[in-house]
Amino acid sequence: MTRPLLKVSNLAKSFGTMTALRDISFEVEAGEVVCIIGPSGCGKSTLLRCINYLTFPDGGFVEVDGTHIGREPGRDGKVRMQSHKRIDQLRPMMGFVFQQFNLWPHMTVLENIARGPVKVQRRPREEVERQARALLARFGLAGKEDAYPSALSGGQKQRVAIARALAMEPRLMLFDEPTSALDPEIVKEVLLFLRELADSGMTMVIVTHEIGFARHVADRVIFLDGGLVAEQGPARQVLGDPQNPRLREFLAQIHEVAAPADLSTPSH
């Protein structure tokens, strides 16, 4: 049996008296694209942030390719928390893309992409810059190397943010509502781009409201509700024939609000 690339087991997180995640377990195979959907406040973003320890979970485990990050079970059965240094070392295995892009405003586009590999991974600057330029060219951003983020459109910023994460050569990518802060006409541009990334074989976990995108790009869909995995399975099954009544209600509401972005051209 092959080992899953990402294994989340019994993840739990509370903020004071508010329980965001009750008990979340799922696995992601290498090359798989998993979309996490659910009503706002269901814990989607918290889940993603707990996976790379931007938010520290209260319970449960996260393993990337068999390596625990953060909470770790010891031989004696007791749970041990890794040092911040160790967690910092492990985080680059997962690229994280934020809803608000979170580029560094005081650095040029090229620096935004090159800083991580040079500073954190101590790779030679020359090689990193070559890779960064190649990523920019691939993302349709050639010529923007020396621009500052304030001069870019939302869609361009998000592509730079994705390039910044990819430059660290992560094992998988986590996307936290990557299109929610974008103008409607730019959403499709970024979604097509994500689809291309998925087609290139990147393992991706995407928190999204774009059901159309999930339908066409995701291998699997996880529906979160009340801090639990309420339903999960192949995208077509979960979105086409939902069993959970809350999921049915959720999908019906979404379809009323907006027609899904048309990404149906080439089939996945």
Added chain:
Amino acid sequence: MDFDLAAFGDAFPRLLPAALTNLTIALVAMTLALIGGTVLTVLRTTGIGLLTGAIGVLISFIRGTPILVQIFLFYYGLPALGLDLTPIQAGVLAIALNSSIFITEIMRGGLSGMDPGPVEAAIALGVRARTIWTRVILPQLYIRILPPLVNELTTIVKGTALLSVITVVEVLRTAQQIANTTFRPLEALLAAAIVLFALNLAISQLGRRIETRFAARRG
């Protein structure tokens, strides 16, 4: 009005060399104050109760007492503690401490309004906390607080004139000396004011230039 233009003009050749003293004191004090203000700001975010408490007391003391009194305290107090300082050294330290406090308050205000997103992005890439301070938070913070920071730096220049009270021979004291021999205090003091104003004008112009230059890098 009885204004002696010749006496006014004659004051400048003596005031300009004295202005070098003010400028040197100001530059050293600014450097120390920027370092001090930054260190205090970082220390205040550690959340160590005793430390932030002590800094809080220091801040309210410095903000609640006149800088003139602080300068006297340094001038008479530090030698009493066994530190053998020249008047200029004591004065520089007094101004630097005073300004550190105001700069850390400016920085705290700037921090509280800053978007935490870029910091989270750095954390997610595995950047260590120290590097996040030096490469992500502080550069953005300095760009953000540039206008009030320049204002504080001009306050430092004005503060250098106060060192005349602890025998530092700078612009104001030189003007007083001129007045003592010419009996024309108004002319000498007006010339002194113009010299100090010119220094501050240069600083605020420089600040404006830097601001324009870094405008694109603001978040």
